[in-house]
Amino acid sequence: MELILYTERYDVSHAVHNFMDFYYSVNMKYLASDLLDKGLSPEQITAAVEKAIKVAHSSGIGAHKHFMPIFSGLENGVIQDCKLSHLAYGLVLMNADANLYAVGEFQVDVLKGFLNINL
Numbered sequence: 001m002e003l004i005l006y007t008e009r010y011d012v013s014h015a016v017h018n019f020m021d022f023y024y025s026v027n028m029k030y031l032a033s034d035l036l037d038k039g040l041s042p043e044q045i046t047a048a049v050e051k052a053i054k055v056a057h058s059s060g061i062g063a064h065k066h067f068m069p070i071f072s073g074l075e076n077g078v079i080q081d082c083k084l085s086h087l088a089y090g091l092v093l094m095n096a097d098a099n100l101y102a103v104g105e106f107q108v109d110v111l112k113g114f115l116n117i118n119l
Helices: 012-026 032-038 042-058 086-094 101-115
Strands: 067-074 077-084
Touching (some): 032 086, 077 086
């Protein structure tokens, strides 16, 4: 048997970083591509994810804890996708095109919950 990869020294910080990435990814139960089913186009999803990441950075939320770029299989191809935590999924929906029913409905539901009102 041949040894393919050997490192004489292991960087502990690299191992800890990899473990933390795995730990955060366990809580990322959504995919940005799931929003295709809600009527968003790939371009709209990309724009909304970019805005949501900016919100995470400006709010002091560690974006790496909520957004993880990945590749997903879709139909007969591979697409660039993003794993999202519950918070990230909400941020993406809040920053998506407001002309879409699913986006408007989500924004109103969030506001009703925040204001504790029923319409």
